[in-house]
Amino acid sequence: MGLSRFLVFRLPKVLTESRVMDYGRSLVMVVVAFLCGFRVGFSMTNEAHVKNFISWDDIKVDEHQIKLSDSRVNHNRSRVIVVNKNGEADSVTIQGAIDMVPENNTRRVKIYILPGTYREKVTVPKSKPYISFVGNSGQMSNTIISWGDKASDKDSNGVFLGTYKSASVTVESDYFCATDITFENTVIQTPGEPGMQAVALRISGDKAMFYKVKVIGTQDTLLDESGSHYFYQCHIRGSVDFIFGNSRSLYQDCVIESTAVRTGAIAAHHRDSPNDDTGFSFVNCKINGTGRIYLGRAWGNYSRAIYSNCYFDNIINPAGWTDWNDPSRDKYNLHS
Numbered sequence: 001m002g003l004s005r006f007l008v009f010r011l012p013k014v015l016t017e018s019r020v021m022d023y024g025r026s027l028v029m030v031v032v033a034f035l036c037g038f039r040v041g042f043s044m045t046n047e048a049h050v051k052n053f054i055s056w057d058d059i060k061v062d063e064h065q066i067k068l069s070d071s072r073v074n075h076n077r078s079r080v081i082v083v084n085k086n087g088e089a090d091s092v093t094i095q096g097a098i099d100m101v102p103e104n105n106t107r108r109v110k111i112y113i114l115p116g117t118y119r120e121k122v123t124v125p126k127s128k129p130y131i132s133f134v135g136n137s138g139q140m141s142n143t144i145i146s147w148g149d150k151a152s153d154k155d156s157n158g159v160f161l162g163t164y165k166s167a168s169v170t171v172e173s174d175y176f177c178a179t180d181i182t183f184e185n186t187v188i189q190t191p192g193e194p195g196m197q198a199v200a201l202r203i204s205g206d207k208a209m210f211y212k213v214k215v216i217g218t219q220d221t222l223l224d225e226s227g228s229h230y231f232y233q234c235h236i237r238g239s240v241d242f243i244f245g246n247s248r249s250l251y252q253d254c255v256i257e258s259t260a261v262r263t264g265a266i267a268a269h270h271r272d273s274p275n276d277d278t279g280f281s282f283v284n285c286k287i288n289g290t291g292r293i294y295l296g297r298a299w300g301n302y303s304r305a306i307y308s309n310c311y312f313d314n315i316i317n318p319a320g321w322t323d324w325n326d327p328s329r330d331k332y333n334l335h336s
């Protein structure tokens with residue numbers, strides 16, 4: 001799938017059969033069987049102008065062109081919106097740029113975000129598909145979207161936010177993509193303290209692509225909620241259940257970094273029915289950091305997570321997985 005020009009999001013149905021042969025500072029092979037492979041190609045819907053796939057072009061902005069022109073006057077506003085926190089662009093905030101995108105948008109809109117830390121809580125609503133967030137090429141740590149809500153915080157009506165609404169960035173729309181951006185939640189979880197779930201990025205739209213993106217938090221960092229998503233060369237950091245949700249996602253060539261002090265867990269997949277075609281698939285990833293963490297906790301009765309050709313630092317709990325205190329969830333756990 002890697003560098004193919006067009007990506008169609010038919011991720012593999014993964015078999016839950018995996019065998020962890022060895023832990024420790026070595027390449028760990030997990031045997032994975034794929035029922036069906038990746039489909040690479042492209043197709044169009046009936047409306048010629050609506051693209052039902054994401055291409056590499058969608059995360060590219062001609063930076064040279066933008067620098068040469070006065071973005072307020074010359075460039076094609078319908079395609080690129082420039083955000084600069086210091087002004088002299090289309091918007092000083094990212095939410096301001098999203099607000100400029102028409103509802104029921106059918107064309108790709110690239111939001112080009114100049115370097116800086118944007119302290120704002122951002123939502124891409126369901127009604128605004130085909131949005132790209134593009135940072136400066138090769139500098140994913142220079143453009144940061146940062147907020148610090150946690151589950152136990154209250155909204156203006158005094159109601160607890162809960163985990164889902166704690167997200168710094170929420171993406172509900174389809175065909176979203178992002179590159180060279182850091183999504184951050186600044187809350188630092190204290191072990192044992194309730195209500196510390198603090199999501200950096202929540203994605204519930206279908207068919208999303210993240211390329212060279214950082215997602216930084218501690219507990220519940222990345223809510224990979226629903227839909228088919230592709231994370232390529234991303235860096236995800238957290239301590240407890242820091243990749244969770246019920247998506248069908250491929251994490252390829254990613255760094256998965258644990259900041260757990262003692263115990264923790266990477267994946268908390270939430271598949272609740274044997275008919276769900278969801279699962280987290282980690283391929284060619286590097287798992288490093290601190291603590292003694294589980295590869296996964298079974299949040300749902302039929303949770304699925306696969307690690308294939310991954311490098312593991314010596315931080316994995318030898319048990320590998322945990323059943324969330326429900327032994328019935330061990331039934332389908334075929335790893336040994």
Ligand SMILES: *[C@@H]1O[C@H](CO)[C@@H](O)[C@H](O)[C@H]1NC(C)=O
Binds near residue numbers: 079
């Ligand atoms: C603006 O976007 C339209 C639609 O894609 C395209 O046809 C046109 O060439 C663009 N104009 C410029 C100046 O880039």
Ligand SMILES: *[C@@H]1O[C@H](CO)[C@@H](O)[C@H](O)[C@H]1NC(C)=O
Binds near residue numbers: 103104127
């Ligand atoms: C967008 O689509 C929805 C659902 O079809 C419709 O209810 C809404 O009025 C549309 N909004 C605009 C601004 O066209």
Ligand SMILES: *[C@@H]1O[C@H](CO)[C@@H](O)[C@H](O)[C@H]1NC(C)=O
Binds near residue numbers: 289
């Ligand atoms: C994990 O690996 C990444 C990529 O090589 C590196 O940037 C990061 O510093 C490493 N983390 C730790 C704790 O070693």
Ligand SMILES: *[C@@H]1O[C@H](CO)[C@@H](O)[C@H](O)[C@H]1NC(C)=O
Binds near residue numbers: 272301328
């Ligand atoms: C999960 O399994 C438990 C125990 O078998 C059962 O009580 C529960 O209803 C199941 N949950 C769902 C969502 O199916």
